[in-house]
């Protein structure tokens with residue numbers, strides 16, 4: 052069977068805009084049965100806050116070792132093809148597709164590169180990058196904020212933190228774009244081929260950098276991965292290159308979308324928020340949580356039923372695929388009062404589940420939050436006001452990203 056669980060029949064959105072702002076659909080799904088079966092994709096779906104948490108965290112019953120997945124960006128290697136398209140576990144570094152106890156060991160190895168100490172070290176570099184990018188468009192009356200800022204900042208940060216020389220950042224961005232293009236049933240072969248080429252070029256470029264850093268480590272993620280050791284285990288050079296690809300896949304597009312959607316929210320959901328954040332930048336971290344809760348509508352993750360169970364109130368069979376819709380759980384009124392209102396003062400919005408929950412909780416969440424905080428605070432310090440441009444048509448400016456529709460362009464007027 053096809054390894055990709057297609058959600059298009061399940062959601063039945065009539066437009067790109069419907070998918071970008073799916074609250075109506077979430078509201079409907081949250082009122083339905085707690086667990087919904089979709090025949091077209093042969094998969095189960097949960098939307099409510101508590102059930103979503105159970106599916107994400109109860110690894111005894113809901114496994115990350117899947118045969119099918121909604122994640123359609125992965126590159127399937129030749130070996131996997133010989134394996135008739137089954138998603139098999141490529142190596143001992145993959146933490147996304149593995150359950151405890153093995154997961155715990157692998158995660159602690161990777162976590163060495165994401166410590167609070169690293170974040171403190173990186174903060175000034177991230178700050179400097181935000182300032183550099185803003186300086187390039189600060190004098191323009193109108194800017195496409197996606198093109199100039201939100202789609203550039205996260206990939207620049209990641210290449211910088213990996214220790215890639217800044218002259219090569221543009222090369223890096225191209226590979227990352229190609230490596231994580233989403234594919235559908237019909238485009239699978241063609242896109243997979245493009246990814247293979249990009250993957251080879253990326254590998255050829257990065258491998259010598261890893262080898263050099265092993266002799267001469269620095270303060271970057273690759274050097275941290277070189278130093279990482281758990282129970283006498285260490286990463287090989289090849290494994291480190293593959294791990295950086297995984298980190299990029301997990302951390303670039305997601306953060307770009309968070310930033311782009313934050314600007315959209317400040318322009319269209321609640322225009323008063325911008326002035327509030329400029330005057331009270333200490334509100335920014337809570338505003339970021341509210342963006343993740345309210346405007347980050349792509350968060351969903353799947354598991355495979357590991358043993359027959361009735362934990363969700365219906366009989367699930369071993370091997371069944373189940374999708375947890377975190378973005379829907381984020382508007383569950385049992386947890387969030389008046390959930391369809393964007394409210395940066397909400398006191399419990401750090402309960403949002405956009406980063407997942409439990410065992411596999413996003414390892415990059417502190418970094419993503421820091422990037423968003425710096426991106427917004429540097430921006431609001433620079434510009435007194437922003438305004439939307441007349442005639443902006445959302446539908447024409449949405450493009451398909453890995454996890455759903457996202458902003459391809461977002462023009463806005465700038466006032467210093």
Ligand code: HEM
Pocket residue numbers: 107115146147148158298301302303305306309350352405406407408410411412413414415416418419
């Ligand atoms: C896992 C979301 C940014 C690295 C996850 C998961 C989610 C998620 C939902 C859990 C998957 C599961 O339960 O199976 C996000 C969002 C981001 C973001 C919404 C930004 C807004 C990042 C960044 C990095 C990163 C910046 C690293 C640079 C990871 C890793 C995992 C992960 C390594 C795997 C954790 C595990 O399986 O134990 N992320 N992520 N993420 N994320 Fe993120």
